[in-house]
Amino acid sequence: MVTCIFVVACLFLATISSCVALDYTVGDSDGWGLGVDLPTWKAGKGFLVGDNLVFKYVLGHTLAEVNADDYTLCTAGSSNSTYNSGYTVIPLTTPGEHFFICTVTNHCAAGMKLRIIVWESATTSPPGTSLPTPPGGSTATTPPGTSLPTPPAGGSTVPQIVYSDAPVTPLSYGVLALLFLLL
Structure with a gap:
């Protein structure tokens, strides 16, 4: 019994x-700024629909969510909104890749940019995205000509929720x- x-x-x-749902403070205590190691910050995190990204930054920086091409080119051409308040919460409402940049001249090129993958849930993968095996064992389909992202640190192919x-x-x-x- x-x-x-x-x-x-x-x-x-x-x-x-x-x-x-979890709130992720981008860059932790360093925030959204120049010199912050964002690839290391996001490593091992499993972002899910319903979570929030919290961007804390000093006035003079900006935040824009852009498409993949604008992320690569460091332009805000596809952005619907640019934020500059110093504190911005972005709800993750859709699965797939999401791209964020600072639109201040040369900040994006200096590394002030973030690419994340958002999962629908801990057991499913975003549509059209090449992903490692998610928790629960379902396997994402890899479209021809695409590659899988680097697995989280430690050799695991299962994202971790932090x-x-x-x-x-x-x-x-x-x-x-x-x-x-x-x-």
């Missing part, structure tokens, strides 16, 4: 933890399955 209650409680907690800068791995699901089998 106690084991059944424990397993039900674990399943309940796992369900709740997988439904919580809360308060502490990674949470899919290992808990394996532990829950093992507990269930032990019943």
Whole structure:
């Protein structure tokens, strides 16, 4: 009886933890600025629809969400909005690739740009995107002529969801399955 209650409680907690939207402060305490190592910051993070990107930056910088071509060229031609308030929250409402740049002259070229991949959920992949195997084991289809992004650090091909800068791995699901089998 106690084991059944424990397993039900674990399943309940796992369900709740997988439904919580997360706020990611871009660049952590360094914020959105020149000299911030954004590729290292985003490594291992699993961005999901419903999460938010929080951009904190000093006045004089800007933020624009752009398309892939404008990201590569460091232009804001495709941007619907450019923000310059010093604090901007971008809700991640659609799966796929998202691109952000600073539109101040030469800032994007100096590395003030961010490309992320947003997943629909922890078990599905964004449409039209080449992705590593997501949590839960479903496999994304790779369109011809495309390549997979670099897997997260540590050799794992499963993105991790990060809360308060502490990674949470899919290992808990394996532990829950093992507990269930032990019943």
